[in-house]
Amino acid sequence: ERLPELLAAMPKAELHIHIEGSLEPELIFALAQRNGVALAYPDVQALRDAYAFTNLQSFLDIYYAGASVLIEEQDFYDMAWAYLRKAAEENVRRTELFFDPQTHTARGVAMATVINGLHRACEDAREKLGVDAALILCFLRHLSEDAAFETLEQALPLRDKFIGVGLDSSELGHPPEKFVRVFARCRQLGFRLVAHAGEEGPAAYVWSALDALHVERIDHGVQSIHDADLMRRLAQEGIPLTVCPLSNLKLRVFEDLRQHNLGQLLEAGLVATINSDDPAYFGGYLNQNFIETFDATGLGARQAWQLATNSFTGSFADAQAKRRWC
Numbered sequence: 001e002r003l004p005e006l007l008a009a010m011p012k013a014e015l016h017i018h019i020e021g022s023l024e025p026e027l028i029f030a031l032a033q034r035n036g037v038a039l040a041y042p043d044v045q046a047l048r049d050a051y052a053f054t055n056l057q058s059f060l061d062i063y064y065a066g067a068s069v070l071i072e073e074q075d076f077y078d079m080a081w082a083y084l085r086k087a088a089e090e091n092v093r094r095t096e097l098f099f100d101p102q103t104h105t106a107r108g109v110a111m112a113t114v115i116n117g118l119h120r121a122c123e124d125a126r127e128k129l130g131v132d133a134a135l136i137l138c139f140l141r142h143l144s145e146d147a148a149f150e151t152l153e154q155a156l157p158l159r160d161k162f163i164g165v166g167l168d169s170s171e172l173g174h175p176p177e178k179f180v181r182v183f184a185r186c187r188q189l190g191f192r193l194v195a196h197a198g199e200e201g202p203a204a205y206v207w208s209a210l211d212a213l214h215v216e217r218i219d220h221g222v223q224s225i226h227d228a229d230l231m232r233r234l235a236q237e238g239i240p241l242t243v244c245p246l247s248n249l250k251l252r253v254f255e256d257l258r259q260h261n262l263g264q265l266l267e268a269g270l271v272a273t274i275n276s277d278d279p280a281y282f283g284g285y286l287n288q289n290f291i292e293t294f295d296a297t298g299l300g301a302r303q304a305w306q307l308a309t310n311s312f313t314g315s316f317a318d319a320q321a322k323r324r325w326c
């Protein structure tokens, strides 16, 4: 059997997808019309043409602008449902969705509107699509720790509807240490913990995500390759890295997909996984990430099996579900 068909057909988990990053230009325009929100672009093509990123920040500016069309609970549902249908088609059995509540509450959208819409889509996914979906609330690291605490406070009445917290947005200049107290509180509350680290930022940020925030997984983490001691630790402790190859390519973390270090991370024994990050912006959903990365870097069936296994073992699904998949 050909490799692309194997990659598409194999059951897998997705552990790094920002649900606001699944918002396709067509849905952005439909929601803008439904909600009477004005956009800075005249049509879908003009918006797509603006997706010419040079680094993380140039992407984030347009990603937050796209999210401004989300107003009602049904908008959040529709966005998540569109992604979950796609995930089901791609043989994703488990997915853990990041969401950025501060992007919405800053515009006057209630926390419950955001979480209830996303959560209802996750429930429907389990029932109607056979996809096991869970939510992870991300704090925006370019904002203050006080703002993160306030966000946590607003979300706690809905705490049964999300399983963990993460840290995203502009990495450089916003090290994990900035959020030590709020992560300590989330840990106390029993949330699962993850953080973006080592995407554009240095390996030192991966160390502090582990030692200062006590996260269980590292999102991206590709800069860990520059620190041999860190690589040994990640391997020894089995800390999963949620790697996003097409994101890395579009945000110029790697010049060319052929230079991507996923193969080296696997060679070093790390629990590396493939993920889509923001599929509507980076030119592909999960299977496209697998197919293009395998094609460019020459990975084979052995790595395909390893990546699928890593995705389930690295997930926060319960032990019984993991046994069913692995």
Ligand code: HPA
Pocket (backbone or CB within 6 Å): 018, 021, 056, 168, 169, 170, 171, 196, 199, 247, 277, 278
């Ligand atoms: N990095 C940081 N923040 C983000 C990303 C990312 O890749 N995608 C959405 N928010």
Ligand code: ZN
Pocket (backbone or CB within 6 Å): 016, 018, 168, 196, 219, 277
């Ligand atoms: Zn991300």
